[in-house]
Amino acid sequence: MLENAPPLLRNFWYLALPGKDLPRGDTANLTLLGEPVLICRGDDGAVFALRDICPHRGIPLSYGSFDGAEVACCYHGWRFGADGRCREIPSLTPGQEMDVSRIRCGAYPCREVQGNIWVYLPEKSARLPQADIEDLPAPPELPNFGDSAPQVSISQVFDCSADTAAFGLMDPTHAAFVHTSWWWKKNATKLRLKEKHFEPAPLGWRMKRHALPPQNRVYHVLGKGVTTEITYSLPGLRVELIDGDKHRAAGLTAITPINDSRTVVHQALYWTLPWTAPLKPLARYLANVFLTQDRRVVDMQQEGLAHNPSLMLIDDADTQAKWFYRLKREWLRAAEEGRPFENPIKECTLRWRS
Numbered sequence: 001m002l003e004n005a006p007p008l009l010r011n012f013w014y015l016a017l018p019g020k021d022l023p024r025g026d027t028a029n030l031t032l033l034g035e036p037v038l039i040c041r042g043d044d045g046a047v048f049a050l051r052d053i054c055p056h057r058g059i060p061l062s063y064g065s066f067d068g069a070e071v072a073c074c075y076h077g078w079r080f081g082a083d084g085r086c087r088e089i090p091s092l093t094p095g096q097e098m099d100v101s102r103i104r105c106g107a108y109p110c111r112e113v114q115g116n117i118w119v120y121l122p123e124k125s126a127r128l129p130q131a132d133i134e135d136l137p138a139p140p141e142l143p144n145f146g147d148s149a150p151q152v153s154i155s156q157v158f159d160c161s162a163d164t165a166a167f168g169l170m171d172p173t174h175a176a177f178v179h180t181s182w183w184w185k186k187n188a189t190k191l192r193l194k195e196k197h198f199e200p201a202p203l204g205w206r207m208k209r210h211a212l213p214p215q216n217r218v219y220h221v222l223g224k225g226v227t228t229e230i231t232y233s234l235p236g237l238r239v240e241l242i243d244g245d246k247h248r249a250a251g252l253t254a255i256t257p258i259n260d261s262r263t264v265v266h267q268a269l270y271w272t273l274p275w276t277a278p279l280k281p282l283a284r285y286l287a288n289v290f291l292t293q294d295r296r297v298v299d300m301q302q303e304g305l306a307h308n309p310s311l312m313l314i315d316d317a318d319t320q321a322k323w324f325y326r327l328k329r330e331w332l333r334a335a336e337e338g339r340p341f342e343n344p345i346k347e348c349t350l351r352w353r354s
């Protein structure tokens with residue numbers, strides 16, 4: 001039986017948006033875990049994130065303007081820098097001495113890694129001291145891709161909780177039924193027995209590296225002996241690494257809650273094959289087809305969930321969803337008890353037909 005979803009996880013980096021969607025001198029206002037966030041890219045190319053609420057009278061700063069270095073509020077023109085501190089209050093007259101830098105709108109740790117902009121969401125309304133910001137773990141990074149940006153990235157908003165979206169990521173038996181199409185797989189008649197080996201990974205688990213089945217011909221472009229491993233981790237990340245003897249590819253899927261009932265699913269695809277620019281529109285199209293199928297099934301599911309039914313997780317098809325819940329519970333409990341997180345996942349083999 002499924003329990004009520006635990007709260008949205010804090011003290012994690014969340015993928016806010018692909019870096020290519022934010023040009024220099026531009027801003028993007030988003031809601032992350034229910035909080036209004038204004039992400040800015042300065043004229044120098046660096047990104048920063050502010051709480052999108054003016055501390056003077058509460059109007060969102062995103063209604064104001066950005067000159068490539070500072071954000072000016074649209075109401076009375078107070079200006080804020082990348083550190084979230086006030087730089088200027090235009091109404092002050094000579095003699096009205098006041099240390100405006102003590103006024104803050106609040107800033108979130110924000111970093112761009114491999115072409116994605118990540119924002120760190122601390123405990124609610126906590127203001128991280130500068131030293132703690134410097135000590136934060138780095139945002140997630142794909143191994144062996146240096147600082148390359150994704151070849152293709154797509155994002156879709158799902159009208160569901162982050163847990164429901166995350167379950168879709170780690171659900172190995174829906175694909176045969178949901179991801180069908182006339183040109184790909186017409187129906188679910190040919191289910192095959194799958195047996196995969198799993199091991200614990202930092203803040204999650206990993207489907208151990210294994211050879212791709214020979215029917216996946218598209219991966220032959222990566223060379224011979226193509227293998228893959230898939231890692232799932234909190235707060236809702238899936239990283240698939242596919243390596244051949246000539247080239248490699250990777251997929252990063254990141255679940256970012258807008259609030260308790262809306263979630264963005266980001267997908268970024270990386271590969272090292274050269275001369276593939278003409279194929280990118282096709283890859284983007286296909287990625288969107290698959291993600292739209294996932295989103296549509298979630299939309300239909302919401303009709304049933306609106307009646308608050310009790311739900312089931314079965315072995316072994318839903319074992320990974322059970323692990324996800326266990327990890328979340330352990331993360332919350334460890335934080336509550338002020339002790340290090342202990343990964344509850346043990347090495348094992350799971351079997352299902354899909």
Ligand code: FES
Pocket residue numbers: 054055056057058059073074075076077078
């Ligand atoms: S409300 Fe922002 S400057 Fe007054």
Ligand SMILES: [Fe+2]
Pocket residue numbers: 168174175178179290294
């Ligand atoms: Fe799916």
